[in-house]
Amino acid sequence: RVLDEKGQIKGYRINGQKQFITNGGVADLYTILADTPEGPSFFIIEKGTKGLQPGKHEDKHGIRASDTAPVTLEDVYVPAENLVGGVEGIGLKQANRVFGYTRLMVATFGLAAGMSSLEKVIAYAKERVQFGTTLAEKQGYTHKLLVPNAVRIEAARAYTEEVAERIDSGEEDLQVEGSIAKYFATEVGDATANDGIQALGGYGYIREYEVEKIKRDAKIATIFEGTSEIQQSIISIFRLRETIRTKGGFYSGMSNELSSLPEQSGGPMVARAIWLLNELLLVARKLKVTKSQ
Ligand SMILES: Cc1cc2nc3c(=O)[nH]c(=O)nc-3n(C[C@H](O)[C@H](O)[C@H](O)COP(=O)(O)OP(=O)(O)OC[C@H]3O[C@@H](n4cnc5c(N)ncnc54)[C@H](O)[C@@H]3O)c2cc1C
Secondary structure, eight states, X not given: OEEOTTSOEEEEEEEEEEEEEETTTTOSEEEEEEEETTEEEEEEEETTOTTEEEOOOOOOSSOTTSOEEEEEEXXXXXXXXXXXXXXXXXXXXXXXXXXXXXXXXXXXXXXXXHHHHHHHHHHHHHHOEETTEEGGGOHHHIIIIXXXXXXXXXXXXXXXXXXXXXXXXXXXXXXXXXXXXHHHHHHHHHHHHHHHHHHTHHHHTSGGGSHHHHHHHHHGGGTSSSOHHHHHHHHHHHHHHHHHHTTTHHHHHHHHHHHTSOGGGTHHHHHHHHHHHHHXXXXXXXXXXXXXX
16 A cells, blocks of 8 residues: 555555466456455556566467566556555455356357367368268268267257356356356367367378367467466356255256256256265265365
């Protein structure tokens, strides 16, 4: 804090360094989360502010057209009016309010990468003739490299769209749903893009055919905005907490809803799996298995 002659806060002096900032070398405005006496707080800092120093542009595996650079802050003075929300210590709360949305955004990056790779694979499989028939006619090929990915992509897309609709309709606190969508869709997108290289054989390995670029671009989605492992931790902590808080009601409600659907929809079968998951969580909690994690 920097105080004026009456002892009022007139600004802040910020020090620190952050690796890997998207647009870190080219941004006009920086949103910085910094520790203040009352806790983490967001500040807006303009490009060119004394002490704000972007580092070198990173040479990356994928998304090579996107700028990534470290940013260093050395005694950067920020006036009090640049404190976002005007109150110290609400930074993490503010971040949490957008995570449902931003995680979903990255979920769609991963999903779109998988979809575009799959489209190229389908086109190739319909054209490429080996041993007298097209690849699209060989089950050893389609059932390994196309069908599982197509199914997982549709499931990830359905879930991502459902969460998007809930956010658009004004529902709040969808951070866990955002984590589930990000974890699922980005892992599916990355795996599909990886299979895309295999599915084009030698051509898949050649830059001109693009699937290798899609794979390199897809990978970042499982890393930034919280890695897959961190999403798993969030999902596990919050779903376990919700299961305990509702004494199993969270998942049993979901299970009951699905069990009333017609058998051929698959709903009752999923309902039984959810029931089992619920029992497992409650037993694990009772035996304190979750404590040693
Ligand atoms: C291209 C790019 C752009 C980025 N853009 C931004 C940006 O604009 N703003 C920003 O703030 N950040 C940005 N990042 C940073 C990014 O979010 C982090 O790199 C990412 O969250 C991982 O953190 P880390 O690099 O410190 O890895 P580490 O934390 O060192 O993780 C290494 C490995 O350990 C695992 N791990 C870590 N902790 C745990 C745990 N508790 N349990 C299990 N496994 C764990 C991770 O999942 C990972 O697999 C960007 C990164 C890249 C590469």
